[in-house]
Amino acid sequence: MMIGNLGGQLSVASKIAFDRGAKVTHFDTVEQALSALRAGRGADLIMAEYRLDLESLVIALDMERISVPVVACGVEADARGAAQAIKAGAREFIPLPPDPDMIAAVLEAVADDDRPMIASDEAMMRVVQLADQIAASEASVLITGESGVGKEVMARYVHKKSRRSTAPFISVNCAAIPENLLESELFGHEKGAFTGAVARRIGKFEEADGGTLLLDEISEMDARLQAKLLRAIQEREIDRVGGNKPIKVNIRILATSNRDLAQAVRDGIFREDLLYRLNVVNLRIPPLRDRIKDALTMAEYFVEKYSLANGFQKKILSDDAKVRISSHTWPGNVRELENAMHRAVLLSPDNVIGPDAIRQPDGLAPVAASTAALSATGNPVVDAATQSAQSVSQSMVGRTVADVEQGLILETLDHCLGNRTHAANILGISIRTLRNKLKAYSEAGIDVPAPGEIREAG
Template identity: 60%
Template sequence: MRLLIIGSLNGQIGAASQIAMSRGAKVSQVDDIEMALGSLRSGKGADMAMIDVNLAIKSLVDSLANERINLPIIACGVNTDATAAANAIRAGAKEFLPLPPDPVLIAAVLEAVAQEDSRLVFADPAMKNVVDLAEQIAPSSASVLINGETGTGKEVMASYLHSHSNRSDKPFVCVNCAAIPENLLESELFGHEKGAFTGAIARRIGKFEEANGGTLLLDEISEMDIQLQAKLLRAIQEKVIDRVGGTKPVPVDIRIIATSNRDLAEAVAEKTFREDLLFRLNVVTLKIPPLRARKIDIDVLSKHFAKKYSEANGLEPRMVTDEAMAKLQLNPWKGNVRELENTMHRAVLLCQGDAITAEAILMPDGSSTPDTANGSAGQSSTASDRNAGDAGLVGRRVADVEKDLILNTLDHCLGNRTHAANILGISIRTLRNKLKLYSGEGATVPMAGSEYRYTAQV
């Protein structure tokens, strides 16, 4: 993990740096916010920043947002009162860390905020086959395509590949192609020169150059515009990129890992994805099976998350009862590991006593989880059920019914666009266009929440 320390921190910076480095972090330091922005623009990159609480944290957070630099901020201070710490959080810091530094606390913050754990929890033979193949190909520089439903852990698998590769001591840089608007993704990938477009206030090094020598993860690559795909193909083939507004090509040496929750062969047939790019990307394809096809992993992961969130909330370990496990095994887990993790986190908080019972396995709204025992996991509804549902639909416009369905699904997914699009069976781009339309009509659109992902350990 790359840690950027901003400010002098009253002489405690040396101690904090040493502790972070002893925990495996690569540390760099700058004196002020302008130097920090300059470092990030230059492509040095960082996975997390620790900043003196007395500096203008909101100014840094706003500048990062304006330049689309995603960087968790930890505020630090010596003998800082509660008001200053609270103000730092309100300004956009994720955490406050008191100084002098405590080794255990710094380690916990590094793990909690950076979430840089590439280890996997699995026991099912279906998943073991995938991991065995990943370990076999990891040392090579071959491009890899990771395919699987949303929430199966594609990004974790990509991180696992990098950590077992010959590039593990070099940067691992991620780009979510579905989360960045089309007109900005080219600049995000390839960088830009000052004045290349409105808002380009300084030269910005793109993710290709930031990942030089290491691994670049192109998450949900199927959402990339087909015109940009042509430029990506050239970058992969010729190992050079052109910054937006630049005058000469820049050489790069990276390994490409791409993920998709769609069948890219179908996207090629639909002419939304270039066939030649697909050939370049899938030298090896890792297909991660859905959680419902990994019954043993449901057991293993449920217990892992119960332990993880018991510890995270300062509770005694919560055991999973046989009745609760039976209910978990019946759930179809459309959101896969991500949904299971959220469910177990909720169960830890809701359970009575030191055991997680079936009553604690609930949906976000407090309703019981669906299961195949009562027919709610994809079995046909009865005629009376259908008639009851039709009563609320007859006489309504299709567009209005669709609008309610999309907004309710998004609300159920806590604003997670990718998860909602997967459940609805539409592309993330289609979902965004629908939400833009609804927002323009005055509808309340759920805000995007955290892009949950699971990180675990063997």
């Protein structure tokens, strides 16, 4: 959403944002924009001319419990004007005429709806296949997984595959919105419902009517709101804050969580009946360390994306860089991988990205292979296996990723005398993933050591 009239410069910014895939609405005044927000025309971001009364805008948003960030912009604004805009409550200041890369960066900070579903690894393909099976249904879906694995990307994928794909997809981050704002954000409110409620406000449930509502990080929702949400799901109707008349809604609910909700139920912080309502189908997205093929495919996608975004000729990953990517555990998952590939594009001196360009956020230390990242454990068997695995990594170039992975797993298992738990810890993968891989190797006729054994030389 853009507010103001800057002699065409805001229109230029609107066109850049539109070309980057954003949906843009434009209003001349703050009051017009507020009226649209109250009517349920939601926004992920407000870009407003800095000479407008931004302080009144921010205060109105706060008093009316409308959660949306404000970014100030202006032509030939001096440092004082920019500082005053920030003081008034704007998150950032953008000079105009607009820089396309800066507009793109702002859009990327508030939206994540242009990510393709990348699934080439068997572990992820099983999840996508399940999503395909249930997408056309009306079932509520709980999408779980570690932070950064791509839960919202999966939610958007389910929506696009559903019969509601042409209707709205509305996302609410339950962890990012304070409790006193979240109720109005979800259910809306009536005029006079509380101090500052100067007009009726349509909430996300009504905004999503006919489409899909994503409740992102639902584990962070307050217990009182959980009860109201449960009723909304059961009855397919909501009550605005301060309202006395229920409103029918036709939506499909998707929810995400990076926490174990079953444990949250046992801890008394999440309603068991709500969990049952949400968890009709569970799509559990594996961490990136358990889907190495996807890590490589995503890395190539991000390299191409950020080569284009930064005006470079398309760069490519060297074989050594691919080995580095496949051997890192990526504790931050896709989010960490994306940032690392963006840095690699910027830091590589030519069009071929080597392993030295894949660095930590400080731009100095390289990301570590999972084996190299481990310190001494005090266990001579485990430490010997770690050293051996490190030496194996030196001779990886020229081999396929699958071959490197198989060799690394079996060599590590040898030096752990077949101990699956120790080997999994060294490799940075789950014991379940290790057992599945070893089963596949055995079925292919490959000698896999049993606990307490090593493979026969040959």
